[in-house]
Amino acid sequence: MNHDVPALLVKVGPSPQNHGCLGALRSLGRFGVPVYAMVEDRFTPCAVSRHLTGRFVVPTTGLEDPRDLTSTLLRLGRAIGRRTVAVPTDDESAVLLAEHAERLAEWFLLPPVPAALPRVLTSKDGLRRICTEHRVPTPRAHAPADRRELVALGRDLGYPLVLKNLEAYTRVRAPVVTHTTVVSDEDELLAVIGPSEAPSVLMQEYIPAPDAEDWITHHYCAERGTSRVVFTGYKVRSWPVRSGATTRAWSWPNPRLAGLATDLCLRIGYSGLADLDWRFDRRDGLYKLVDFNPRLGAQSRLFESEEGIDAVRAMYLDLTGQRIPGGPQTHGRMFVVGQLDMLSATIGAWQERRFPSAVLPRRGTERAWLSWDDPLPAVVESVLFGGAVARRLTKPLREQKTPA
Incomplete structure (x- = not known):
């Protein structure tokens, strides 16, 4: 097999502890492929992997104009110097690569996916419509247009129910929830949604764990x-x-x-x-x-x-x-x-x-992290994880107001 063609792990938005990115890096690296990665800084788990051929410190936020992100990718392609297999590691990068494939084809090898399809699939309501059209079973779900409909849908679907950010990119720019969230009643639903009058969220039927x-x-x-x-x-x-x-x-x-x-x-x-x-x-x-x-x-x-x-x-x-x-x-x-x-x-x-x-x-x-032939990512992850735990534990103290 010819493993000379390089690969680039593409990501949009901050996710330094993305173990999927590290898994792909190790898989392709052990396969003999030269692997490059977009990283937030030089000290993320991916950035220190022994299987990495080269890293590009590109601390994106997901708020950038997609045309600017595409220009960044083209710059990375020129830096690598050969046509490269682009590997999307998050929903936002999948949408970006599909919608700008024609421009990116100069430097990147991409699957011939219909340009609009990844955005529809990453939209929770778009996926619901696809499932309905193709008769694929899916939990009952709806995207409320406003706060009034949110309350009505909650009562219709019944509690507990599941909340998900509705679209790629909006989950980075203005997330309603930090992750897929289960709420047990209407009071909890309104507390999670906050004051928003038009929340970008999907409300989905919860299938109880015993079933x-x-x-x-x-x-x-x-x-x-x-x-x-x-x-x-x-x-x-x-x-x-x-x-x-x-x-x-x-x-x-x-x-x-x-x-x-x-x-x-x-x-x-x-x-x-x-x-x-x-x-x-x-x-x-x-x-x-x-x-x-x-x-x-x-x-x-x-x-x-x-x-x-x-x-x-x-x-x-x-x-x-x-x-x-x-x-x-x-x-x-x-x-x-x-x-x-x-x-x-x-x-x-x-x-x-x-x-x-x-x-x-x-x-x-x-x-996900520990590998005897590639130990440094696990060390870095332990430091990052420990720091995250420490910040979570000390948050109440840091938020406490100083007495006047």
């Missing part, structure tokens, strides 16, 4: 939605508990779910990396699509074929005109996000009045 299973599918789709690799996995824990990003998951066979996900990508003509979140509702026996992320998944290193191919390697091979080796998914792999998984296990057990279960990873677990 639900959380599943993941990761894909790489070629032109017109043809699936080249598809992986399925079971989500054990998340942070925040039961509503956030995956902190522990298993790679597990699920042909029915793989078929649903593959069929949807084919129907809508999606091309590129995809990370889909599904919730199995035991009450009606349906897998319901919760999120469609048109980019690299944070837990992408959970999945690998018996030939050693994961989603980002599949994209690299396809965009560089090489054959993607066949072979079934490797099942039984575990993925764990260190400290966050311990927090999730502990707090989840306390909420349910039980002892924490399966806290320690087993042999062969893929860890």
Whole structure:
């Protein structure tokens, strides 16, 4: 295989502790690919990885004009000096790469996704409309036009319910919630929304934990939605508990779910990396699509074929005109996000009045941060995590007003 074509990990907005970015970096780097990354500063986990060929300190906020961001990417392409595979690591970068693909094609290899599709998919209401059009089960959800409709929808959907920021970029510029949030009643809903008269938020039916299973599918789709690799996995824990990003998951066979996900990508003509979140509702026996992320998944290193191919390697091979080796998914792999998984296990057990279960990873677990052939990112992450905890604990003291 030819691994001489470089890759650039693209990101928009501050996310120094993006373990998905580090996973892709290690995957491609171990594959022999020269990997470059956009980083916030020289001391993020990605910036110190031994697998990194070069770093570009580009501390974006997500508030920039997309044309300026595109110009920045073109400058990075010229600095690398060769056409480069661009890997989107967040929703905003996926939208940027798709909508400006014609201009970026001078320096970057990109999947031929319809330009408008990633923005629709990253819109929670846009995804709801796609699911309705293609008869894909999804939890009941609505985007309120104003505060009055917000209250009415809350009463219609029933509590508890789930709140999500509605669009890519608006979640960076003016987030309503810091992450997917479950509210238990109307008072809590209004407290979370605050004084906004037109909140940019999706209100979604909550499927209770005893009636639900959380599943993941990761894909790489070629032109017109043809699936080249598809992986399925079971989500054990998340942070925040039961509503956030995956902190522990298993790679597990699920042909029915793989078929649903593959069929949807084919129907809508999606091309590129995809990370889909599904919730199995035991009450009606349906897998319901919760999120469609048109980019690299944070837990992408959970999945690998018996030939050693994961989603980002599949994209690299396809965009560089090489054959993607066949072979079934490797099942039984575990993925764990260190400290966050311990927090999730502990707090989840306390909420349910039980002892924490399966806290320690087993042999062969893929860890988000710790890797014996690349130890520095885990050291940097420990420092960043410790600083975040310290700031959270001392926040009440810092916010306390000095007596007159």
